[in-house]
Amino acid sequence: MRKVILMAAATICVAGLAHAQDGVGVGKYRWNAKESHYSTGAYTTEQTMEITKNDKAGIAVSQVVTPLDGKTFSWNIDAPYDNKMRHASQWMSFAFSRISANQFHDRYIMSDSGIRGAETYTITPNKLTIRGAAVIKGKKQPYVEIWDRVQ
Numbered sequence: 001m002r003k004v005i006l007m008a009a010a011t012i013c014v015a016g017l018a019h020a021q022d023g024v025g026v027g028k029y030r031w032n033a034k035e036s037h038y039s040t041g042a043y044t045t046e047q048t049m050e051i052t053k054n055d056k057a058g059i060a061v062s063q064v065v066t067p068l069d070g071k072t073f074s075w076n077i078d079a080p081y082d083n084k085m086r087h088a089s090q091w092m093s094f095a096f097s098r099i100s101a102n103q104f105h106d107r108y109i110m111s112d113s114g115i116r117g118a119e120t121y122t123i124t125p126n127k128l129t130i131r132g133a134a135v136i137k138g139k140k141q142p143y144v145e146i147w148d149r150v151q
Helices: 002-021
Strands: 027-031 044-054 058-067 073-080 092-100 103-110 115-123 127-136 139-149
Antiparallel strands (some): 027 044, 044 058, 092 103, 103 115, 127 139
16 A cells, blocks of 8 residues: 555656646747857847747747848747647748757758758756757758847
């Protein structure tokens, strides 16, 4: 009986821990230009990101980007962590997979330019770090983006 009670308590603790990890990274972020690095140089002057859901089922994320040409655009997606490609805008698609409570991976395709890439997001209490690489004209271009949590 004692063994059953201990196993039930352990199961409740593990389930509670997994549930407590849901929502990691939910918040608003601002791109940190000084700490971010691109092999091709920065493509944007400003960008913000909001994660409104991050749980075992999936992620909801949106981004507003102002590229160097000044023409602001945005995209958003609410997708399961199933690694299947889905549209986030008319010209951009993502496939997400969860690595751990504070890490997820995506693959992306920009249908207007043919650029493809993959990224791994790591979430800490005050920052979000994206390590990725885009394939541009057949050449792999690595980058690291640092995002500061603002809310």
